[in-house]
Amino acid sequence: MLRDIIKKEILDNITSPKFVFTFLLCTILILLSVYTGVTNYRAEKKEHTASLALNKKNMESQPNFSSLAGIGVKVSKPPQVLGTVVNGIEEAVGRVAPVNIVADPNLIDSKYSSNPVFAVFGPLDLMFIVKIVLSLFAILFTYDAIVGEKEKGTLKLALSNEVPRDRLILGKAIGGYISLLLPLLIPLVLSLIILLITPDISLGGEDWGRLLLIFLMFFLYLSVFFSLGLFVSARTSRSSTSFLVLLFIWVVFVMVIPKVAVITAGQIRPIPSVHEITAKKDAFLQQIQTESQKGYLDWVQKNRTDAQKDPKAFEEKFRQFLQNYQQEMTSKIDENNSAIERDYQQRKRAQQNLAINMSRISPASALTFGSMTLAKTGVNDFDRFLASVRAYKPIYTKWINSKLAQSINFQTGEQPKISLDDMPQHTIEPEWLSRSLVRTIPDFALLIVMIIIFFVGAYVSFLHYDVR
Amino acid sequence: MLEAINLTKRYEDGELALDGLTFKVEPGEIFCMFGANGAGKTTAINLFLNFIPATSGTALIEGIDVAKDPLKAKRHVSFVSENVMLYGNFTAVQNLDYFSRLAGKRTLKKKDYAEVLDRVGLQKEAFDRRVKNFSKGMRQKLGIAIALVKDAPNVLLDEPTSGLDPQSGREFLEILVQMRDKGKSVFMSTHDIFRAKLIADRIGFMRRGRLVMMKTAMELAHEDLTDLYIQYMEEQPAQPSAALSA
Numbered sequence: 096m097l098r099d100i101i102k103k104e105i106l107d108n109i110t111s112p113k114f115v116f117t118f119l120l121c122t123i124l125i126l127l128s129v130y131t132g133v134t135n136y137r138a139e140k141k142e143h144t145a146s147l148a149l150n151k152k153n154m155e156s157q158p159n160f161s162s163l164a165g166i167g168v169k170v171s172k173p174p175q176v177l178g179t180v181v182n183g184i185e186e187a188v189g190r191v192a193p194v195n196i197v198a199d200p201n202l203i204d205s206k207y208s209s210n211p212v213f214a215v216f217g218p219l220d221l222m223f224i225v226k227i228v229l230s231l232f233a234i235l236f237t238y239d240a241i242v243g244e245k246e247k248g249t250l251k252l253a254l255s256n257e258v259p260r261d262r263l264i265l266g267k268a269i270g271g272y273i274s275l276l277l278p279l280l281i282p283l284v285l286s287l288i289i290l291l292i293t294p295d296i297s298l299g300g301e302d303w304g305r306l307l308l309i310f311l312m313f314f315l316y317l318s319v320f321f322s323l324g325l326f327v328s329a330r331t332s333r334s335s336t337s338f339l340v341l342l343f344i345w346v347v348f349v350m351v352i353p354k355v356a357v358i359t360a361g362q363i364r365p366i367p368s369v370h371e372i373t374a375k376k377d378a379f380l381q382q383i384q385t386e387s388q389k390g391y392l393d394w395v396q397k398n399r400t401d402a403q404k405d406p407k408a409f410e411e412k413f414r415q416f417l418q419n420y421q422q423e424m425t426s427k428i429d430e431n432n433s434a435i436e437r438d439y440q441q442r443k444r445a446q447q448n449l450a451i452n453m454s455r456i457s458p459a460s461a462l463t464f465g466s467m468t469l470a471k472t473g474v475n476d477f478d479r480f481l482a483s484v485r486a487y488k489p490i491y492t493k494w495i496n497s498k499l500a501q502s503i504n505f506q507t508g509e510q511p512k513i514s515l516d517d518m519p520q521h522t523i524e525p526e527w528l529s530r531s532l533v534r535t536i537p538d539f540a541l542l543i544v545m546i547i548i549f550f551v552g553a554y555v556s557f558l559h560y561d562v563r
Numbered sequence: 564m565l566e567a568i569n570l571t572k573r574y575e576d577g578e579l580a581l582d583g584l585t586f587k588v589e590p591g592e593i594f595c596m597f598g599a600n601g602a603g604k605t606t607a608i609n610l611f612l613n614f615i616p617a618t619s620g621t622a623l624i625e626g627i628d629v630a631k632d633p634l635k636a637k638r639h640v641s642f643v644s645e646n647v648m649l650y651g652n653f654t655a656v657q658n659l660d661y662f663s664r665l666a667g668k669r670t671l672k673k674k675d676y677a678e679v680l681d682r683v684g685l686q687k688e689a690f691d692r693r694v695k696n697f698s699k700g701m702r703q704k705l706g707i708a709i710a711l712v713k714d715a716p717n718v719l720l721d722e723p724t725s726g727l728d729p730q731s732g733r734e735f736l737e738i739l740v741q742m743r744d745k746g747k748s749v750f751m752s753t754h755d756i757f758r759a760k761l762i763a764d765r766i767g768f769m770r771r772g773r774l775v776m777m778k779t780a781m782e783l784a785h786e787d788l789t790d791l792y793i794q795y796m797e798e799q800p801a802q803p804s805a806a807l808s809a
Binding site for chain 2: 563
């Protein structure tokens with residue numbers, strides 16, 4: 096009997112106009128999103144390679160280490176291959192962090208800053224389509240699952256037979272879910288094929304694992320709305336009421352809660368603005384610059400007699416002083432900046448975590464954060480990248496300071512041509528799948544808990560549903 | 564056999580929908596129940612199908628207490644409701660197939676369905692047409708076909724003739740008579756006094772949840788059913804015991 100109910104439910108759904116509409120729209124949107132993702136990724140990868148080459152060429156073309164110290168080095172974050180399906184904040188945040196002696200590294204040159212019109216609509220990635228469009232389809236498939244049958248009189252007719260109610264709701268749920276997945280699976284498989292055959296995209300074993308987990312999260316997210324639809328349908332006596340209630344809940348879940356959570360977290364745990372932080376850093380920098388000017392003069396005053404006695408020894412002594420003093424000053428800047436930054440980051444993280452945890456009442460937030468973590472395109476990945484650049488900065492500073500001191504020719508003032516062979520390179524340890532998985536456990540758990548709550552709600556409600 | 568023993572239903576809001584309803588429909592008998600809207604006819608059917616629980620009293624189908632073993636009781640009853648829409652995207656055969664499977668008839672073939680649909684008077688070209696394009700009368704015929712396929716010994720019909728044209732109405736009555744001749748107990752709630760008079764073995768009148776009059780076909784033979792209908796539908800103190808003893 097369960098098989099008959101499932102079969103009927105699938106047949107009833109796939110012969111309906113809403114199925115054809117859903118299938119067509121899903122196919123168009125999913126393929127379009129993956130095509131856009133692939134095109135963007137290829138462009139970003141090209142841009143990244145070009146940026147690396149340009150940066151190297153730019154550095155090598157500097158006449159001396161002084162000018163190199165002036166321009167610094169640009170560390171560029173490579174685009175993530177899974178950004179093709181979950182763009183995350185890849186376009187909102189820049190992927191280039193300039194590193195030089197004085198300024199604290201920060202991410203610049205985002206796609207949105209170069210062309211703000213992109214920020215108006217956001218990316219059309221697969222996650223967006225699942226979060227907004229497909230969740231609405233899940234509602235469209237379920238809002239009248241129970242109440243619609245009541246209105247048609249088929250529920251009475253079915254239950255006038257030896258049909259247990261629990262089996263009927265189970266059959267409807269399974270059949271309905273299969274019907275919802277059918278229009279999704281074909282375009283999703285086609286998307287995977289596109290990812291496989293596109294030449295610039297190479298997915299490793301771990302990437303496939305991540306991709307499957309992202310897809311699993313998509314299905315869980317849709318299941319939340321599917322079971323919610325069943326629940327509301329089993330709690331209402333008119334399909335129009337059911338649809339309105341579901342639409343209201345959808346707006347609250349998808350639109351309101353994530354935004355309200357961020358605003359509320361900002362009120363509960365306020366943090367200073369970026370401008371305040373920059374002003375603090377700049378003030379200290381000015382103080383250090385004045386201090387260092389005075390330090391140089393004092394040193395020269397103190398050692399003037401040595402210069403007349405033995406200019407060569409003085410030159411060596413001055414070189415040593417310069418190197419040490421420069422290092423001392425930049426260390427002071429770094430220490431101060433990192434102290435300010437540490438405090439700021441700590442407070443920002445606390446605010447961020449509060450906002451994320453509060454917004455997780457919404458399945459849309461759980462999906463957003465979970466899938467971004469798995470795709471390595473989330474806030475945390477950019478924070479990790481920036482932290483690695485900030486950790487690299489003192490290493491680079493030490494290197495450039497030593498080069499600066501060594502390369503000064505006190506007689507001619509000339510400086511030798513630069514060589515970057517021994518320049519320390521920026522490295523970042525990739526986040527392994529196991530670590531990402533651990534971080535997404537709360538999101539998976541929340542989605543599963545919501546599915547269970549709504550399905551049990553639908554099940555119990557249907558057992559007591561007034562079929563008249 | 565269908566039997567109601569002192570069946571009472573009071574809703575949560577205090578409304579008394581059924582008040583000590585007692586009747587029996589024997590095998591091979593058609594029992595037609597009249598009453599104004601809200602008199603309690605449909606409530607009685609809902610209690611027999613266990614769609615709502617009774618406040619007190621018992622509904623028995625083939626001697627099985629519906630409240631105690633609803634699934635077993637439903638095995639022995641077919642149901643035809645008023646204005647059933649059915650699955651609009653399915654054809655008549657697909658609808659019939661689904662409901663017959665729910666009724667436990669899994670071995671029926673397409674020709675069996677065609678035979679039943681033919682019997683209820685549905686045109687052949689409509690068998691494989693989507694039900695959403697059916698008229699009310701055609702849907703009603705399909706509803707009757709669903710009940711016929713189940714072939715249960717008891718049949719509950721909730722205003723089945725509403726919306727049927729004269730031809731369809733006549734065909735429908737023929738089917739009910741065939742059912743009776745096969746020994747089925749038929750309980751029909753209706754407003755259609757003219758058709759009911761043609762086939763009913765017994766007639767009951769309900770008002771405000773109470774059975775206020777019950778007469779056999781023989782007793783009705785020399786009475787004007789329209790006058791009786793008007794008389795019993797009018798507001799008057801209910802005297803069920805006197806009427807029932809008549």
